[in-house]
Amino acid sequence: MIGWLAAGAGALCVLATAPVAVHLLSHHFRRDRFFPTARFLGEHRAGRSRLSRLRQFLVLALRTLALLALAIAVCGPVLRSSTSDGWSPAVIVLDASCSMRQRDGATTCWEEAKGAVERLSRELSSRPIQVVLAGDHPHASGNLPELDRGGVRALLASAEAGYGTGSVPQAVASALGTLGARSDGAEAGGDLYLVTDGAATCMAGVDPQALPGAVHWHTVVVGGGGDNVAVAALGLEPGVALVGRPCTVTARIVNHSDQPRTATVEVALGGTTRLLDLALLPEATATAAVTMTPQSSGQLDAHARIVSCGGVNALAEDDERFGVVTVDAALPVHVFSDENPSDQGAALKPLLAALVSAGLTPTLAPGAALSQLTDGDRAIIVTVGILAPPRTEALQRHLLSGGCLLQVISSDGDAALCHGLGELVAPAQPGAAIDLSARAHGLSLMARALDHPLVISLRGREPLLSQIEAYRHRPAPPADGSLVALAWEDGSVALGERAVGRGRWLLLNIDPTSASSDLATLEVLPLLLGRLPLIGMPPSISDCASACGASHASSQAVIDPSGSRVALIDGGCVLSRPGLYRALDGVTSVVGAGIPESEGDLRHAVLPAGAQAVTSQQAWVGARDQPLWPWFLLAGLLLLIGELALASRRVGQA
Amino acid sequence: VKARFLPVVPRLFSRGQLLLEARRQVDGLYAGGHRTRSHGSSLEFAEHRLYVPGDDPRSIDWRAYARSDRLVVRRYHEERRLPVRILIDASISMTYGSKLDAAVLVAAMLGLLALDAGDDLEVLMHGLTERRSPPLQGTTGAERLCRFLEEDEGGRRADATTLLTRLRDQSPRRSLVILISDFVGEIAPLAELARVLTGMGHDLAAIQVLDPSELALPAAWGETLLHDRESGLQVACDARTAKAAYDANISAHITGLRAALLAANVDHLLLSDPQSLTQALSAWLVRRRTR
Numbered sequence: 001m002i003g004w005l006a007a008g009a010g011a012l013c014v015l016a017t018a019p020v021a022v023h024l025l026s027h028h029f030r031r032d033r034f035f036p037t038a039r040f041l042g043e044h045r046a047g048r049s050r051l052s053r054l055r056q057f058l059v060l061a062l063r064t065l066a067l068l069a070l071a072i073a074v075c076g077p078v079l080r081s082s083t084s085d086g087w088s089p090a091v092i093v094l095d096a097s098c099s100m101r102q103r104d105g106a107t108t109c110w111e112e113a114k115g116a117v118e119r120l121s122r123e124l125s126s127r128p129i130q131v132v133l134a135g136d137h138p139h140a141s142g143n144l145p146e147l148d149r150g151g152v153r154a155l156l157a158s159a160e161a162g163y164g165t166g167s168v169p170q171a172v173a174s175a176l177g178t179l180g181a182r183s184d185g186a187e188a189g190g191d192l193y194l195v196t197d198g199a200a201t202c203m204a205g206v207d208p209q210a211l212p213g214a215v216h217w218h219t220v221v222v223g224g225g226g227d228n229v230a231v232a233a234l235g236l237e238p239g240v241a242l243v244g245r246p247c248t249v250t251a252r253i254v255n256h257s258d259q260p261r262t263a264t265v266e267v268a269l270g271g272t273t274r275l276l277d278l279a280l281l282p283e284a285t286a287t288a289a290v291t292m293t294p295q296s297s298g299q300l301d302a303h304a305r306i307v308s309c310g311g312v313n314a315l316a317e318d319d320e321r322f323g324v325v326t327v328d329a330a331l332p333v334h335v336f337s338d339e340n341p342s343d344q345g346a347a348l349k350p351l352l353a354a355l356v357s358a359g360l361t362p363t364l365a366p367g368a369a370l371s372q373l374t375d376g377d378r379a380i381i382v383t384v385g386i387l388a389p390p391r392t393e394a395l396q397r398h399l400l401s402g403g404c405l406l407q408v409i410s411s412d413g414d415a416a417l418c419h420g421l422g423e424l425v426a427p428a429q430p431g432a433a434i435d436l437s438a439r440a441h442g443l444s445l446m447a448r449a450l451d452h453p454l455v456i457s458l459r460g461r462e463p464l465l466s467q468i469e470a471y472r473h474r475p476a477p478p479a480d481g482s483l484v485a486l487a488w489e490d491g492s493v494a495l496g497e498r499a500v501g502r503g504r505w506l507l508l509n510i511d512p513t514s515a516s517s518d519l520a521t522l523e524v525l526p527l528l529l530g531r532l533p534l535i536g537m538p539p540s541i542s543d544c545a546s547a548c549g550a551s552h553a554s555s556q557a558v559i560d561p562s563g564s565r566v567a568l569i570d571g572g573c574v575l576s577r578p579g580l581y582r583a584l585d586g587v588t589s590v591v592g593a594g595i596p597e598s599e600g601d602l603r604h605a606v607l608p609a610g611a612q613a614v615t616s617q618q619a620w621v622g623a624r625d626q627p628l629w630p631w632f633l634l635a636g637l638l639l640l641i642g643e644l645a646l647a648s649r650r651v652g653q654a
Numbered sequence: 655v656k657a658r659f660l661p662v663v664p665r666l667f668s669r670g671q672l673l674l675e676a677r678r679q680v681d682g683l684y685a686g687g688h689r690t691r692s693h694g695s696s697l698e699f700a701e702h703r704l705y706v707p708g709d710d711p712r713s714i715d716w717r718a719y720a721r722s723d724r725l726v727v728r729r730y731h732e733e734r735r736l737p738v739r740i741l742i743d744a745s746i747s748m749t750y751g752s753k754l755d756a757a758v759l760v761a762a763m764l765g766l767l768a769l770d771a772g773d774d775l776e777v778l779m780h781g782l783t784e785r786r787s788p789p790l791q792g793t794t795g796a797e798r799l800c801r802f803l804e805e806d807e808g809g810r811r812a813d814a815t816t817l818l819t820r821l822r823d824q825s826p827r828r829s830l831v832i833l834i835s836d837f838v839g840e841i842a843p844l845a846e847l848a849r850v851l852t853g854m855g856h857d858l859a860a861i862q863v864l865d866p867s868e869l870a871l872p873a874a875w876g877e878t879l880l881h882d883r884e885s886g887l888q889v890a891c892d893a894r895t896a897k898a899a900y901d902a903n904i905s906a907h908i909t910g911l912r913a914a915l916l917a918a919n920v921d922h923l924l925l926s927d928p929q930s931l932t933q934a935l936s937a938w939l940v941r942r943r944t945r
Binding site for chain 2: 031032033034035036037038039040041056
């Protein structure tokens with residue numbers, strides 16, 4: 001579409017050229033004359049005259065076109081950029097993920113990207129634009145695209161790349177909302193630019209082909225593509241550090257390049273430090289570990305740092321990683337129950353007694369507190385006597401992340417909880433309770449797999465198991481994929497296990513109340529629960545550092561690595577930068593934050609269909625209104641030259 | 655005729671002022687009679703001839719008889735009142751530029767010369783109508799001549815050949831015939847008529863009046879549609895490109911005309927500059943006298 005820089009000049013130009021045009025158009029190329037000796041003109045006259053008239057018309061056409069071209073040139077014609085109407089809004093999403101911090105020579109990718117956005121906003125000239133910063137949370141330059149660039153400049157002046165994965169999908173959604181809002185309720189339309197480094201995760205969660213048809217997607221790749229060696233994670237083995245038990249912190253070093261590397265890595269846990277030389281194969285991972293045995297409970301700082309690394313290491317922010325290891329005196333067990341622990345007829349009392357006798361130190365909480373489980377809590381979760389199943393999202397996350405749940409089926413609420421963990425499938429689905437007290441004998445328990453770690457201590461003690469009978473029973477057929485350690489004679493699961501994510505879901509379908517079974521009267525229950533730490537303790541934690549950009553649940557404000565206080569928002573504090581976050585006393589470590597592993601791979605990704613990458617320069621050129629007036633000016637001059645040549649030739653012939 | 659066809663040209667004389675203008679210009683001319691080719695009794699000796707019976711004895715040259723012992727008679731140039739006829743082509747082609755003015759002015763000047771010399775004068779003018787003047791003589795003849803010449807502004811389709819044809823048919827008496835025309839018509843019939851008339855004893859002189867733009871086509875005219883209203887021909891041309899051919903053609907025509915007229919024993923005078931009519935006419939008269 002052609003636009004005009006100085007459309008008003010057209011009227012002026014018409015006024016200026018009107019006399020010439022009128023002269024040209026009204027010019028009589030052939031005058032009529034009375035001439036008595038016309039017959040002496042000879043034979044050539046007709047042909048020459050036709051040729052001359054043709055030439056005259058050609059000269060007139062050239063003159064007219066030259067004037068027209070020059071007049072148009074004065075009006076400043078420009079070819080509008082990609083969008084159909086030339087005035088639709090444009091939204092520039094600036095990837096502010098951590099990978100944008102990669103350095104290429106003297107500048108960083110982030111600085112180049114900001115420059116590109118600024119230039120792009122200029123090239124988009126008179127079109128309304130909005131810049132959305134896709135950092136840890138999307139942040140736009142304004143609610144609506146703006147014609148002046150004040151908001152954009154202000155945003156760019158204060159913007160910094162984050163340390164997380166960024167929020168490109170959310171930013172794109174925001175941009176689409178903006179483009180839709182600008183088109184008066186019609187389908188969203190306009191240009192959507194993503195300025196990014198093109199790293200592996202830059203387009204995660206974005207599908208350009210799913211955009212509305214009127215939205216033109218442009219992926220502007222600015223620099224990027226550097227090689228990087230990163231501390232990807234600080235693992236912990238076993239998953240719970242206990243006083244007096246050795247624990248190991250494992251630094252996972254990843255070579256995000258196609259070249260082999262050697263790196264010197266320092267790993268520290270508490271006061272124990274180790275320096276290791278690692279050989280890193282291309283695109284491979286190596287580990288550096290340090291082991292210590294905590295002598296007291298509390299927090300231990302874990303730390304890994306790449307001391308030296310041969311070759312290019314474009315991103316410095318992920319060369320160091322901090323984590324916090326919580327050392328417990330014993331394996332924590334959280335018991336959630338709505339029963340009274342002093343109630344003799346409740347299942348909670350014998351269960352607590354058995355846990356204590358097994359050497360565990362259970363803490364008791366009401367069933368509703370299940371919804372308040374904090375992420376990263378490595379405690380074993382035991383539920384019994386739940387009256388009403390609470391919200392279980394936190395429990396699901398606990399299980400999926402490697403936690404352990406022992407569910408003792410005693411109440412209808414306990415049975416209902418087996419159906420209430422979303423998509424997670426319980427080891428069995430207990431039904432309604434059946435009263436068997438009228439029978440001469442209760443339902444017998446039979447062993448199924450005594451090599452299971454939880455019941456292996458009962459091997460050789462089968463008579464004990466045979467003494468257990470149920471007088472109140474809930475049929476519970478095992479679910480697919482469940483491991484049945486103990487079963488009732490009717491085939492129902494008595495003790496089963498099912499792997500859920502990285503965690504374990506244990507289900508004890510033996511009500512320990514005396515009215516329901518003989519479980520509590522025998523020493524079987526303490527024998528079972530004594531093995532619980534072996535089952536419930538996670539073998540490892542993949543990373544004892546939280547990802548930057550995430551929110552850490554906390555009851556009080558913390559101090560970030562730079563010493564600034566981080567306020568609580570919705571019961572948590574946002575980990576905006578890598579490093580150790582401490583409590584307000586400045587000593588106690590609360591949490592360590594690190595760069596998300598995905599941000600360490602800086603190499604250009606293969607972009608999805610519909611998101612072909614262009615360079616910033618190509619984007620500028622594409623966004624720029626292409627000036628046409630020089631061409632019109634050139635055409636006008638060429639036409640004038642042609643006209644002059646033709647006219648001079650004509651005169652020469654004469 | 656559309657107004658724009660007519661070029662604005664300065665008149666050579668104001669209406670009613672022809673006599674004054676002609677008289678003014680004649681004052682600069684050679685004033686004298688016309689020699690005749692007839693021989694008779696005159697004061698100017700011409701030759702001797704042997705006496706033959708029947709000759710007037712008074713014409714015998716006795717002195718020559720005394721010297722040569724032969725009877726010879728003296729012969730003299732005869733000087734007499736010579737009828738002069740001026741034929742003016744006032745056709746459409748002569749209305750171009752100042753040609754007709756020049757023709758009328760030249761006719762008036764020559765007429766005054768003839769009248770001053772005591773010659774009988776008659777003017778035949780083919781303009782809007784075919785007009786013949788009454789015999790003109792003396793002082794009154796001059797005034798009548800000029801009135802006659804001023805009465806017609808021309809415009810008829812005619813040419814010099816028509817005039818000569820009329821003369822041949824209507825005036826068998828010998829005379830000095832001065833034909834004033836642009837002579838842009840065909841040469842051959844004109845030359846043929848001229849030969850006939852000179853054979854009849856007429857002394858024929860042709861004065862060709864052309865506009866300067868007819869002698870050299872102005873290139874500045876550019877693209878032009880030329881209307882030859884006498885022939886009905888319309889020619890579209892670019893004067894800049896057609897000039898060379900035209901100039902050559904008109905030059906060849908004039909050369910051919912002059913040659914044809916000379917072959918018929920006809921004097922030819924080309925007048926193309928209205929500002930130097932007197933000089934050109936004077937030179938021509940001198941040339942004729944010394945011929």
